Amino acid sequence: MANNKLLVNERQADLGNFMVGRLLPFRKKRQVGPFTFIDHMGPSTMGNGAYFDVDQHPHIGLSTLTYLFEGEIEHRDSTGSVQVISPGDVGFMTSGKGVTHTERTPKQNRTGEVFLMHGYQIWVALPVEKEEINPRFDYYPSSDIPKLIDGNLTIKVVAGNAFGKSAPLQGYSPLFMVDIFASEQTTLNLRGKVKGEIAFVVVKGAILNEEQKVEAGQMLISKTDDECEICLDANSQILLFGGETLPEERFLLWNFVSHSKERLEKAKQDWKNKSFPEVPGDETYIPIPEILKK
Incomplete structure (x- = not known):
């Protein structure tokens, strides 16, 4: 592995009916651009009583980006938003000063039929001046995502600006997220296509x-902003993401992100005291993990 790249392997976690693999943050790299957390959801077989159910939980200081390849998730949050996110759609919830939400398999999919669930949930840290904005939810259907064909490559610009296209989702600081599929072995040249830190x-x-293959379940991070060329094997799909780094360090505590450790502690106490806004009609509650209760 060339010394201008970092290789990251997923750390697997079992969430009952669902397996997730965490890619970011890790010890040597806490963020890539404003991206501060990446969970790979599945692929997992759902159905026959096993469904995706994440009860009410809070966030501050970030936006969650949900992007699916298989299955569907019904998003509900304390702003009153209700939205089913399907493959190729983008769900973008901005927590700001505080939001709660749930994520579940939609009722219409709970028929007993078996189906596959596969996607990513990504946290994007907010700029300091946006950390306390009012929460909101934005939804972009697959049909609105810019797409282009470049030789053997099918390129979808999911967020930000890349490959001469601008996604409807721009975020709150310069960033990009791109879904790329190679039908044949192809060299991908990124010169002038994206700007900022880059991860694959x-x-x-x-x-x-x-001499090495970087395979499914792994992430490759460029240590420099000018990593311009990679080779994709035939029938490969990657997510390319990154952007400009935020000037201040970000800290994570459970589901909270902030430049201030004191703000994280306040959010923890607010959740323990049940003073966050609630998802309408939902009485579920995920408690602070024991290790964080002190």
């Missing part, structure tokens, strides 16, 4: 990097 998450297939 392999969804399926492989990145061919010198």
Whole structure:
């Protein structure tokens, strides 16, 4: 592995009916651009009583970006938003000063039929001046996502600006997230296509990097902003993401992100005291993990 790249392997976690693999943050790299947390959801087989159910939980100081390849998630939050997110759609919830939400398999999919669930949930840290804005939810259907064909590559600009396209989701600081599929072995040249820090998450297939394959479940991070070329194996799919770094360090505590450790502690106490806004009609509650209760 060339010394201008970092290789990250998923750390698996079992969430009952669902497996997730955490890619970011990790010890040597806490953020890529404003992206501060990446969970790979599945692929997992759902149905026959096993469904995706994440009860009411809080966030501050970030936006969650949900992007699916298989299955559906019904998002509900304390702003009153209700939205089913389907493959290729983008759900973008901005927590700001505080929001709660749930994520579940929609009722219409709870028929007993077996189906596959697969996607990513990504946290994007907010700029300091936006950390305490009012929460909101934005939804972008798959049909609104800019798409282009470049030789053997199918490119979807999910967020921000890349490859000469602008996604409807721009976020709150300069960033990009791109879904790329290679039908044949292809060299991807990024010169002038994206700006800022760059990371590559392999969804399926492989990145061919010198003598090594970077395969599904791994992430490759460029240590420099000018990593311009990678080779994708045939039938490979990657998520390309990054952007300009935020000037201040970000800290994470459970579901909270902030430049201020004191603000994280306040959010923890507010959740323990049940003073966050609630999802209308939902009485579920995920408590602070024991390790964080002190």
